[in-house]
């Protein structure tokens with residue numbers, strides 16, 4: 001099996017000589033602190049050796065529950081937000097058919113997502129769509145109290161029970177939540193749902209290789225064993241004993257910190273050339289944004305889909321403020337083959353492409369863009385993925401997780417907390433007159449007068 005590769009040469013050229021290497025001691029110290037559990041947030045390190053500690057028996061148990069849902073449901077709604085949905089969605093979309101919901105795939109249930117917004121139209125339209133469907137629900141919330149998810153789950157549970165009857169609904173609703181606390185746990189215990197526990201020491205954004213990601217991914221019909229194998233191989237390849245030059249996570253953490261502190265590159269744009277990777281970037285944005293954006297520090301993680309966004313954001317990237325760098329996920333081999341046909345009339349002038357694979361054009365767009373953006377002053381990091389399958393996606397996931405753990409420690413923040421996300425919740429509860437928020441309600445309403 002191949003390994004994901006990292007090419008930082010087109011980023012290092014923007015830095016002073018030896019700048020990446022100069023980060024070696026800091027990166028090593030960060031990795032040792034993670035390993036020895038001496039870093040800030042050390043009660044959230046359960047993800048670090050998760051891939052190598054998942055047993056085949058556990059994966060069988062997850063698969064068995066997935067098989068039950070697959071048998072009994074034509075649609076499975078995954079309710080969750082942030083780390084409780086982005087990983088599953090990212091992997092399912094990366095591996096699946098781009099038109100999954102249109103192709104009438106009889107072999108696999110349709111997976112849809114809810115509980116990640118409070119859009120009334122979204123929830124109404126979802127419930128309309130589900131009206132004549134045999135659907136099940138995976139309710140995912142580590143805290144068990146997240147409003148978006150709880151709101152969607154209340155609606156989905158009611159609809160599922162109305163359509164299938166309470167006793168059948170019980171068999172197609174699964175909860176993934178805390179072992180003891182939260183409303184999701186209380187409902188699961190009361191109703192007798194099958195449950196999986198999100199370990200206390202794994203934060204939401206690092207939880208994709210727990211049942212949070214594994215169950216929906218298995219429900220969608222993908223191979224969770226290969227996914228975990230890929231992650232476990234990357235765990236080995238990025239272990240603290242791997243020399244700095246060969247450790248791609250250490251290199252990634254070093255180069256992005258060097259770009260940030262030495263060159264003032266405050267925005268990292270994750271770029272893909274395969275639309276099905278859009279949600280990998282969404283997952284990555286939460287991982288790095290929630291981990292590093294604190295104490296008024298941190299690179300802002302942004303994302304673009306190319307070549308689509310070259311026709312919108314391309315101008316800004318080429319000639320706007322030089323505060324950005326790009327991290328490109330480059331897929332070596334597409335899964336499918338499509339050749340450009342020749343055309344006798346050649347009205348579009350594209351006969352010079354006849355007989356070529358579509359991917360050959362995509363690759364030249366990628367190379368041309370890389371050169372143009374580097375010429376325009378945008379440092380470029382390339383993450384090369386041999387192909388989109390479970391094994392390499394598993395590698396990619398762990399690579400970004402460990403890269404994030406190291407990078408956040410090098411930056412000098414606690415990468416495993418997210419105190420900043422409470423501010424909007426507090427205001428929302430105050431504005432909605434949630435019991436217990438009386439003083440805040442009074443204060444916020446004064447401000448609005």
Ligand SMILES: O=P(O)(O)OC[C@H]1O[C@](O)(CO)[C@@H](O)[C@@H]1O
Pocket residue numbers: 081082083084140141142143144145146149204205290418421
């Ligand atoms: O799994 P939970 O507890 O519902 O949280 C979902 C998401 O919400 C956050 O707590 C932010 O509010 C994220 O960190 C987390 O991934």
